[in-house]
Amino acid sequence: MVLRGKCWKFGDNIDTDVIIPARYLNTTNPNELASHLMEDADKEFVNKASAGDILIGGNNFGCGSSREHAPISIKGFGISCVIAKSFARIFFRNAINIGFPIIESPEVVEETDEGDELEVITKEGIIKNITKGLEYNIKAFPPFLQEIINNGGLMNWIAEVKLK
Amino acid sequence: MGMTITEKILAAHSDLETIEPDEIIECDVDIVLGNDITAPIAINEFEKLGVNEVFDREKIVLIPDHFTPNKDIKSAEQVKQLREFARKHNIKHFYDTGRVGIEHAFLPEQGIVTGGDCIIGADSHTCTYGALGAFATGVGSTDMAGAMTTGETWFKVPHSIKFIYYGKLNRWVFGKDLILYTIGRIGVEGARYKAMEFTGEVISSLPMEQRLTMCNMAIEAGGKSGIVAPDKITEDYLKDRSIRKPVFYQSDEDAEYIEEIEIDCETIEPQVAFPHLPENTKNVSEVSDVKIDQVVIGSCTNGWLGDLRIAAEILKGRRISPNVRCIVIPSTPEIYKQALKEGLIDIFVNADAVFSTPTCGPCLGGHMGILAEGERAVATTNRNFVGRMGHPKSEVYLASPAVAAASAIAGGIASPEEI
Incomplete structure (x- = not known):
């Protein structure tokens, strides 16, 4: 899979309350959730960003509440992937489980500015910063997680591996 | 090993x-x-x-x-x-x-x-x-x-x-x-x-x-x-x-x-976590002049019977500051019943607090005590993220039930020692 998009950069400890405030959690509809994406960090975000864009975070991205609505609203908006220095563990699991690409790379985060165009070639583990002409190799996930990712998420993996 | x-x-x-x-x-x-x-x-x-x-x-x-x-x-x-x-x-x-x-x-x-x-x-x-x-x-x-x-x-x-x-x-x-x-x-x-x-x-x-x-x-x-x-x-x-x-x-x-x-616990005094991260802690004695609009005593963190007893001990015979709304929420029906039996609910309502049925409600900005723009709350809850309890420009200060009750009376962040 090749993902290509413009980057939106956020800082450390972006919590799931900021990604999708609890006042909108009376629905599970991905489109409705997506319409409030990052609202408490930047009210205009949903008007500025486009499907395909990439979110960049600092340390501990997705900390706080376990709400899967956070990666669901990011995915629902059409964000192609999140690259962060590190992820909070529940957000990390949730993203893997719903088959949403996340990449941990302090180096890429440090060297990417908002507005840069990135290309992510997931299969080969390569990130290219088109704007700056840089290229990075990213670390592969452990084989067990890769198996879940290859199946498109946890429930597909259960259907294919556990229930067969 | x-x-x-x-x-x-x-x-x-x-x-x-x-x-x-x-x-x-x-x-x-x-x-x-x-x-x-x-x-x-x-x-x-x-x-x-x-x-x-x-x-x-x-x-x-x-x-x-x-x-x-x-x-x-x-x-x-x-x-x-x-x-x-x-x-x-x-x-x-x-x-x-x-x-x-x-x-x-x-x-x-x-x-x-x-x-x-x-x-x-x-x-x-x-x-x-x-x-x-x-x-x-x-x-x-x-x-x-x-x-x-x-x-x-x-x-x-x-x-x-x-x-x-x-x-x-x-x-x-x-x-x-x-x-x-x-x-x-x-x-x-x-x-x-x-x-x-x-x-x-x-x-x-x-x-x-x-x-x-x-x-x-x-x-x-x-x-x-x-x-x-x-x-x-x-x-x-x-x-x-x-x-x-x-x-x-x-x-x-x-x-x-x-x-x-x-x-070393002997060096620890009551703590207050300032907005917008739980790590922004200060000793309550170092906090001065933080006026508040609301106090929430409850949540999965601090809505236990012991928590209500501590809050009641401080609130007994006193009145909550006229500028503060104080919401007390027992975590379970059993705690509710016991609070009723022990007369804690009387103490809370006579101090001008409201006593709610169990709910996560205000902790996550869900309902039962949402903050307006610019408002500040002391809460015994667990998170003080941006917008956690309501408007993105509201503020949550995390503390124990004792500090929360004392602050409700004082109208600003206060130590139980001061009450």
């Missing part, structure tokens, strides 16, 4: 004799929990899979506590989905309004979770149950759906950090202050992916409710879990309560910790 209590519990729930940190393992779970926000997604995922039955109708717990009593049509629809799923699958542990409490207080109180358990819950504060000597961690809805199907889940075995609390607690210092102090010291990702094992002479004499408060906030340091090894206090708490037989594990003396942190 020895194993920690966390490693022992995880090994006992896998088919492995010994396990090591960073290893990915599959474990059986004793309890799978979800609430009215997270369970709907899990139910949808479960139903999409097309299996007819849950793995065990007695091991799934559905707790509508966040937007209940239902605040609007949409949240009523979400609880309806839980209710119908519970009926269809004959789920043993579904509790409706009037019978339900805030999940992380209700499950220990009712003995649904117990020592030695491996528990996952689609709520980040599931780590609370570590206080019973269990491994308990928060996950998302899809993990919940997976475990409802197979009775299993996967974990990366966490490294453990050992916290040793020694010395004597100062007056007005509680488990809440210890955990806020700890988060202030190590930061909101200081224990990311790790098990926080709370030990030492202070923990040995800390009442169960306050141990639960400490484990509850392990997630606020990024922890995968918090845990207190079982002792006499644990056994006494679980006796006559636990609906399954507890198993008690202890860390080996030669167990390996990635870090050991000693904390």
Whole structure:
């Protein structure tokens, strides 16, 4: 899979309350959730960003509440992937489980500015910063997680591996 | 090599004799929990899979506590989905309004979770149950759906950090202050992916409710879990309560910790975490002139009977500042009834507080006490993120029930000493 998009950069400890405030959690509809994406960090975000864009975070991205609505609203908006220095563990699991690409790379985060165009070639583990002409190799996930990712998420993996 | 209590519990729930940190393992779970926000997604995922039955109708717990009593049509629809799923699958542990409490207080109180358990819950504060000597961690809805199907889940075995609390607690210092102090010291990702094992002479004499408060906030340091090894206090708490037989594990003396942190409790005074991260802690004596509009005493962190007793002790015969709204929320119906019996509710309402039925409500900005733009609250809850309790430009200050009650009277952040 090749993902290509413009980057939106956020800082450390972006919590799931900021990604999708609890006042909108009376629905599970991905489109409705997506319409409030990052609202408490930047009210205009949903008007500025486009499907395909990439979110960049600092340390501990997705900390706080376990709400899967956070990666669901990011995915629902059409964000192609999140690259962060590190992820909070529940957000990390949730993203893997719903088959949403996340990449941990302090180096890429440090060297990417908002507005840069990135290309992510997931299969080969390569990130290219088109704007700056840089290229990075990213670390592969452990084989067990890769198996879940290859199946498109946890429930597909259960259907294919556990229930067969 | 020895194993920690966390490693022992995880090994006992896998088919492995010994396990090591960073290893990915599959474990059986004793309890799978979800609430009215997270369970709907899990139910949808479960139903999409097309299996007819849950793995065990007695091991799934559905707790509508966040937007209940239902605040609007949409949240009523979400609880309806839980209710119908519970009926269809004959789920043993579904509790409706009037019978339900805030999940992380209700499950220990009712003995649904117990020592030695491996528990996952689609709520980040599931780590609370570590206080019973269990491994308990928060996950998302899809993990919940997976475990409802197979009775299993996967974990990366966490490294453990050992916290040793020694010395004597100062007056007005509680488990809440210890955990806020700890988060202030190590930061909101200081224990990311790790098990926080709370030990030492202070923990040995800390009442169960306050141990639960400490484990509850392990997630606020990024922890995968918090845990207190079982002792006499644990056994006494679980006796006559636990609906399954507890198993008690202890860390080996030669167990390996990635870090050991000693904390001298005699230097700790009541703590206040400033917006917008739980790590922004200050000693209450260093805080001056922070005027407040609201106080919330409750939540899965601090809505225990002991918490209400402390708040009532401070509020008794006094009136809340005319500029402050004070909302007191017992965590469970049992705590509500006991507060009624002990006359605590009288004290609260006579002090001009409101006394609510159990709900997560204001803690997550759901309902029952939302903040307007520019307003400030002192809350005994667990998070003070941007917009957590309402408007993105409102502010939440985290503290113990004692500091919260004192602040309600003073009209600004205050130490119980000042009242």
